[in-house]
Amino acid sequence: MRKQSGTGTGLKNFPLFATMSVMVFLFLYIPLLVVVGYSFNSNRVVTVWEGFTLDWYVEVLGNDDIQRALFNSLRVAVVATFFSVLIALGLAIGLQRLARAGSTFAWALIGSPLIIPEIVFAIGTLALFVQVGVPLGLTGITLAHIAFCTPFALLPLRARLRSIDIAVYESAADLGANEWRIFRRITLPLLAPGVMAGALLAFIISLDDFIVSYFLSGPGATTLPVYIFGMIRNAITPGVNALSTLLLLASIVFVSISYVITRRKR
């Protein structure tokens, strides 16, 4: 008897795999749903359900400190996104042209923020800033965010660049275009979706960062996650959940858009 060909029948029905997968998905999503669910709790004690209300959203959105923290976060994220995308664009274009040693060094630099524990970077940057006199606060936070947003801005660019057919460049060269013209008229327009996707990811990474911002925030210059951490430390009310829900929503919307852009026309 011939088995159905294609994606492997032997393991397709491996016992328990489907069940375990469903359970892992539940494990991944239930905690997020719990945070969202309790944001509508009218009780001050977050974990004791009383009734449905939207009051917490009204309260947190009307709070001056929270508005300021949110504004700070957005300002940092916009500037960090802009510069990390710019840097990533340069890296994306030039990385494959680097000699072997240079390439290894470059990848170590780009990859290390993804592997080395964030706390080490946070206090290292803090020490560096104190040493060279960069004042703590939004500027310092932004400078640090640019660095660790860069790998996330770079990934979609690299993926996009690889999908471009070399023949396009060759035809342009044959028609007499110089390198700069090819970059401006061909590479850049073709890279545009990658730039957009990378920018969205960088923005999310900056907006959600807690640890680096926590150590680099000066007096009066907190970002939203640092503010939320303070709230959690004080007294947990559904207000924390309401803010968290808004931040979760922002992440999910941005990543989904980035995902759609990346997958299109591939």
Added chain:
Amino acid sequence: MGNARDRVGRGNAWATMPGLLYLSLLVLAPLLVIVVYSFLSRAKLGVGVKWEFSTQAYADLFFSESLSGVRGFDPTYLQIILNSFWFALVTLIVTLVLAVPIALWIATRPPRWRTLLIFLVTIPFWTSLLIRTYAFLIILNDNGPINSTLVGSGFIDQALPLLYTPFATVMGLVYAFLPFMILPIYASAERFDFRLAEAAYDLGAAKITVLRRIVLPSIRPGIIAGALLVFIPALGSFLAPELLGGGKTTMIANVIASQFGASRNWPFGAALSVMLLVITLLVLLFLAHLARRTNKSGLESNMEALI
């Protein structure tokens, strides 16, 4: 002419200069400053260091002065480092056990489903770690959903003390890093030709044998990459022990944070960070040895599973 034509559109190495310069200043320099600070003396007042060579910070890792002024071996920090190691190891094992089945299951779905399912795995990664950790603060609370269900249904009389335990910390860590284990394993499994597994199956191998002898060795690179992306960040975790461990399960990062905060002993905090970096390097070398060849494209292709 042919040469120039080949080169065209392939990029320009100079374009990487601003990026490499910037990352050298904000990734490499902070690490170097940490190493330098770990060999300096503690500032008498306020923040920072005193520029005077000292190995005191490293000595403090193992020795302390008792109330009577006698210096002796003190395992406090060694214990915290070992604790962190243990937490990271348990996290690694649990995420591995959870990740392999789901990664293989997704990899054997029709292509259309695969992209959607793997996207669903990535979403939690892109949400704030602070919020994801906070979620467990609610879930494991004395009157949180777990306890109220158990008490409400009469299974137990009193709430289980779930929060502020090592268990809570591990839960937070597993939750934080699970996507990092699933994605690289999936990336390996997706490249695996499942017809091989089918062939073995057709030849009479039991499913468990197919899994153990054919599938698992093929997804080994993914497992190693996942181990790298889970173990080291877990080892240096700050939020899970801070919020869920409740001071009872201190990890290295919490001590580092307190040295740069309330304790104001920057050289000691720096020395602990150097320890963390050294362990990171050792784990990297070990995993590189396991993988025989570790390369940048490996990391990149694994990270690309994220987008």
